[in-house]
Amino acid sequence: MTLNSLRARVTTFYVGMLAVALLVFSTAVYFGAKAFLTRALEQKLSNNAHSIVNDYLVPREQKGDAWFADEMGESYPPGYSEPSVRVSQGSKILFQTGDIRDPFVSVSQIHLPSDQNWFNRFHRETVATGQRIVLYTLPYYTPDGSVIFVETGATTEPIRHVLRSLLLVLLLSTPVILILSAIGGYFLMSRPLRPVVVLTEQAERVGRKELGERLAIIPTGDELERLSLALNRMIERLEAALAHNHRFSADASHELRTPLTIIRGELESLIQMPSLPLPVMEGIGSALEESNRMAKIVHSLMAISRLDCGGEQIELVPVSLTVVVRETLEQMGLLAEEKRISLRFEAGLAAYIAGDPMRLKQIAVNLVDNAIKYTPVGGNVSVSVHEEDMKAVFRVSDTGIGIPPAALPLVFDRFYRTDEARSRESGGTGLGLSIVKAICSAHGGAAYVESIEGKGSIFRVEFPLLNRSILSSGKVLSARA
């Protein structure tokens, strides 16, 4: 369960979207409810005030104060406070209901209307005890020109209470919804993603051993089925290309080697003829040597092309690079001795890597042989194997003729030789370092060179160090070269 998986990303994305949606929804609900409740309260206050004016204050002109007080007392009994009503003329209170309750606000605390701005308006006030109330003041102009105020009022506490509860519900439910949907979504996502996981595992297997395998088609009819079909077509094309390459390399090999066999055989039978003149012997001998060299070139070229195109399976086994190099050096000691070159070997740990011992040995032979070849008599060649940042490093440095800077990037190319090397070396194939590089790549490693012309060269080959847990399990790994 990595944070970077598609599953986690999709889940995160839609939980984020859901959070935004919930936020918008909650805001709308909260303010909508607030507006609705406030409007309902205000409507009630204004309706009450208007009905008092129309039903009681207008008839009061004919029916008198007593009738008004009776009627009002009947409609708004003393205990009644929803809304509380006060009718006043100047400082004289004509009628007043009970105090506002829940919470209690004494009506007498409320100032009598004075401000013209309050007329026909809703007016919010915080009384001395801290409660908020809303008041509606409606002026009534009597025929004699005086003004009677009808005030209706109510506390906004119930609305605030409802809104607080609503907010609490929203705040609590939002994270719960989000968490539940994240968990549910994460598990839900595993269903559509399962084929992808299966596909990945299969794709990993294909090509590790043989390309012949195909992925199982996911019969869902959706993008995933198309993906698996496309992958299979890709493997098919890859296989065709590989097979073509393989056939070509086999054919080329055959076509090149058969004439060589004939040349060699003819020359061999010629050279065995008795009493040949010396120049003829020389000529045949030289031709034989060249046919041998040609055979070596064909052999090396085929080996490289097989390694490069992955035509050959190489068996990777846990092997100690140190041991391989040491054994090789023991066999090559005499080559150095011949030129009175001191050949030193330093090694740290065993440096276990997954490799093909024969091919690793070939790397060591090629590099050490080169170093000896290009180092003048009496020089030094030092070889080392050590572990460095999860890599096994094999290093060959010499005090030889070195490589010109311009040639450094080219030394691993096939048939590339510096002029200096060309004049010194005869009978070589020009493919030794290319083979080194091809073998390195087939092992997931890399080869580097640095050199100072006239001072010497350092060749460095790196391989991924083998995990100790794999090592102890003794598993044999295999890979395509």
Place this chain on the structure above:
Amino acid sequence: MRILLIEDEQKVSALLKRGLTSERYAVDVAADGIEGLELAETYPYDLLILDLMVPRLSGADVLQRVRRRNTFLPVLVLTARDSIDDKVKLFELGADDYLTKPFAFAELLMRVKALLRRGPVNRSSTLRVGELELDRLTQQVRRAGRRIELTAKEYALLEYLMQNEERVLSRNMIIEHVWDQSFDGVTNIVDVYVRHLRSKVDDGSPFKMIRTVRGTGYTICSGNET
């Protein structure tokens, strides 16, 4: 001893036939797989030399069909392919030995002799070539009674040369026998070792036993004939 050679390249088959005939083998040549199979099923051959790339019926098919009828016939395969995969496949099909083209005739001859069990099966503990003596038990080498000190590789090289007295051994054969394939193709390690061995064996003696055959390889001679 009768040998069947299935090889389509006329020049190669002519060469091999000439060489093998001069070693007193009877050689029949078939130029394609079908003809070869027919011959192989008709006559009791002692050895089959089979090129893998022959027309009409591939060498692998020929090998498979021959093996179905005759499990004892030794088969030496000539192949242009030298990948390990191919080699393993050959042995799985029932080949007894293989030789990668191009090869030295000397090498072919050695393998033929080995397959016909007429090769140098000298298993006595002492090898003798002229006045040179090699004791396999004590790993001591003497020439005319004089003790010669050799390193392990020099000893292995000399033993191989002496086992194949008078026969030319190619560098390739020596490398495969005394070293291993990773030394193939690059170094002059064989020449260096032979030079060292020669100085130890031949220095101080008028007759040089270890000889270079230009373009081919090395041989050791007893000097009795010359």
